[in-house]
Amino acid sequence: MILEMKVPSPGESITEVEIATWLVKDGDYVEKDQAIAEVDSDKATLELPAEASGIITLKAEEGDAVAVGQVVCHIDTDGKPSGDAPAKVAAKDEPKVEEKKPEVKKEEPKAAAPTYASGTPSPAARKILDEKNIAPSEIKGTGKDGRVTKEDAINAVPSMGTPTGGNRGTNRTKLSMLRRKVAERLVSAKNETAMLTTFNEVNMTPINLVRNEYKDAFKAKHGGLGLGFMSFFTKAVTRALQLYPDVNSMIDGQEKISFDFCDISVAVSGPKGLMVPVVRNAENLTFRGVEAEIKRLAIKARDGQITVDDMTGGTFTISNGGVFGSMLSTPIINPPQSGILGMHNIIERPIAVNGKVEIHPMMYVALSYDHRIIDGRESVGFLVAVKEALENPVELLMNGDAKKALEL
Helix, strand or coil: CEEEEECCCCCCCCCEEEEEEECCCCCCEECCCCEEEEEECCCCEEEEECCCCEEEEECCCCCCEEECCCEEEEEECCCCCCCHHHHHHHHCCCCCCCCCCCCCCCCCCCCCCCCHHHCCCCHHHHHHHHHHCCCHHHCCCCCHHHCCCHHHHHHCCCCCCCCCCCCCCCCCCCCCHHHHHHHHHHHHHHHHCCEEEEEEEEECHHHHHHHHHHHHHHHHHCCCCCCCHHHHHHHHHHHHHHHCHHHHEEEECCEEEECCCCCEEECEEECCEEECCEECCHHHCCHHHHHHHHHHHHHHHHCCCCCHHHHCCCCEEEEEHHHHCCCCCCCCCCCCCCEEEEECCEEEEEEEECCEEEEEEEEEEEEEEECCCCCHHHHHHHHHHHHHHHHCHHHHHCCCCHHHHCCC
């Protein structure tokens, strides 16, 4: 029986996908549920599993844009895997081992000794060339039969290289549907929002003290789960969003939509580029809950298993460029959201503490926001609230009891 495989709907509002990569070849035998292709939508890259076992016939090429519901391959369920190859190999005679005949060494002709006439510089010319670090082969001699004279060596100028002769190849590849959509959204965010960025810095010493004291116990208690920075930042952001609800809002035409929940989009790196899955109702999660959910989503993104539903929605975004070494940046808003917090790398710097200079691990943080809906007072107040919570995590994020907050 011939089974027609059609493109399933990756999610609501998606009508077209692109065949990114075929993972099998035409005529291969495939098993049911085996991944046979990767398809790009404008929101995610998804794997297409085989609906049955059999011989596959491809009906679309890599790079083709296909509509949801369109047939992309046939599977002949009566086809069987080829089992002849091993038998044929076994039936073949063993290869004969030929005896090696002793090699007869041929005497190579002796190279003629170089002479001045063949371009070898005279002793005086060689000394000058050695001082200039110039190879004799780079000099064209003007003496008899091409001899490199002392004058040639004196007048020689070291080669500085030329702009030709190197590799100047180019490679043109088509952008994936996901990358094209990301590009459109980024340009749209710059063109259609009144985006501004405000900055601050955070002393990370208090968080480091908490982590150093409890991270081992946290890991042992919660099945190897690490106590990272993202749980502190997520908790600090949800607290600040509740203090400044305009930052947790978005514009829809001539109306403002405000949310009484905090769905935090967290930018993570995947094999197909940056993914932004959503931690739902982050305001209700504990430190353990935030770490577990971020780990789950990061693993799905790494393994290419992230879904459109995982990335749909979100009321605010956190992006951590510090993991790549970024010191300071202006993150771009993730539409239709109105704000994004950028984290950066941690560097020890001298700061003034109670009138004295001390060395502390410091991080720059940046809030990019849509000025159409968020005023300067709210944006600066929000970022200061994040800073205050991170610099006093036990009191402001843990209700004065770190052990209880970490469920130890």
